[in-house]
Amino acid sequence: MYRLPDYKLPDNENVQLxxxxxxxxxxxxxxxxxxxxKQNFDRKPASLFGRIRDHLEILSGHLVRCSYCEDSCADEVEHVRPKDYYPAVTFHWENYLFACGPCNGGKRNKYPLIVDGQKIDLSQHRKQNGIVPPPDGIEMFIxxxxxxxxxxxxxxxxxxxFRFDPLNEDDQLSYDRADSTITILRLNRExxxxxxxxxxxxxxxxxxxxARRKKExxxxxELRSRQKDIAISPHRTVWLEIKRQKNLIPIAKVLFEEAPETLDL
Structure with missing residues (x-):
């Protein structure tokens, strides 16, 4: 799981959204x-959202994969912040990504917050308080x-x-946000x-x-084609981690020294 690149939606689609x-x-x-x-998103214009899917594909580097697990094919437009709790971002471009059934099914409306030092489950908050806006707090989903x-x-x-784990053990908030995200999405399924x-x-x-063909x-x-093959391969986070951990992976360290330009992929 990695940050998707910034992508400016064309004015025509933005105006319609x-x-x-x-x-x-x-x-x-x-x-x-x-x-x-809920009603309006269920009836969203098919032609507009066909184009939204096309733009998400471009944003994702033409990898039509789940933005969370990166494993499954996924071409359905899903919300990061659930529209049931955040109707004000139902038709916001920045709230859309591709998500597969297992990840989105696990996430559904799970979007925990930290409010006054306490973790709040929004589904429980709604049961207890009725249909009221979520309280202001720290979002525990990355x-x-x-x-x-x-x-x-x-x-x-x-x-x-090959498990995802929280990175910052010395930063409790970062650790807890990572742990919450990994758990909600079940990112360590076998x-x-x-x-x-x-x-x-x-x-x-x-x-x-x-690296071998470069030496030859x-x-x-051909070299450009091989670079593209690397760049568009699924599970991009694995590639990003190989680069980040290259000094700990002997074969990767050697290969990047032979072909340093691949660090830009």
Whole structure:
């Protein structure tokens, strides 16, 4: 899980999203806005959201994969902040990403907050308080559209578990936000750790083949093609972690010394 790049949505799509959002915002009171968010998103214009999907694909480097686990194909537009609690961002471009069924099914409306030092579950908050706006607090779910998840989460390559774990043991808030995100999305399912291990082997193999062909003075178009193969391979966080941990992975250290330009991929 890593931060997706910034991407400016074209004005035409932005204007249409703004108009749809304004319908919700004009409703009288929060409960009416929540109801309108669900109703209007269920009836969202297919042509507009076909284009939104196209833009998300470009934003994702043409990897039509879940933005959370990076394993499963996913082309459905999902919300980071749940529209049931945050109707004001139902039609906000920055609140959209691709998410697969297992990740989105696990997440659903889970979006915990820290309020006055206490962890608040919004579903419980609603049961206890009715349909009222969420309290102001610290969001305990890392949003890959707006923040770098790798500042809080790391991948255990050296230990061979290929699990995601909190990175900052000396920063309790960062640790807890990472742990909360990993738990909500179930990012350490066995199928995912196996897939990351396979991705690691694949990345090292591609990097080794590239370095070998570079030594052999392979043609530029072939080298560019091999670079692209690395850049668009699934489980991009594995690649980013190979780069981050290169000094701890002997084969990666050697290969990056032979082909330092691949560090830019």
């Amino acid at each position: 703004y108009a749809l959002q304004d319908i919700i915002n004009q409703k009288d009171g929060y409960p009416a806005q929540v109801a309108a968010a 949003d890959p559209r707006t923040e770098e998840a790798m500042d809080h989460i790391w991948l255990d390559i050296i230990g061979g578990t 199928v995912l750790t196996r897939a990351r291990k396979n991705a690691f082997t694949g990345y090292i193999d591609r990097l080794a083949q590239y 003075d392979g043609p530029d178009d």
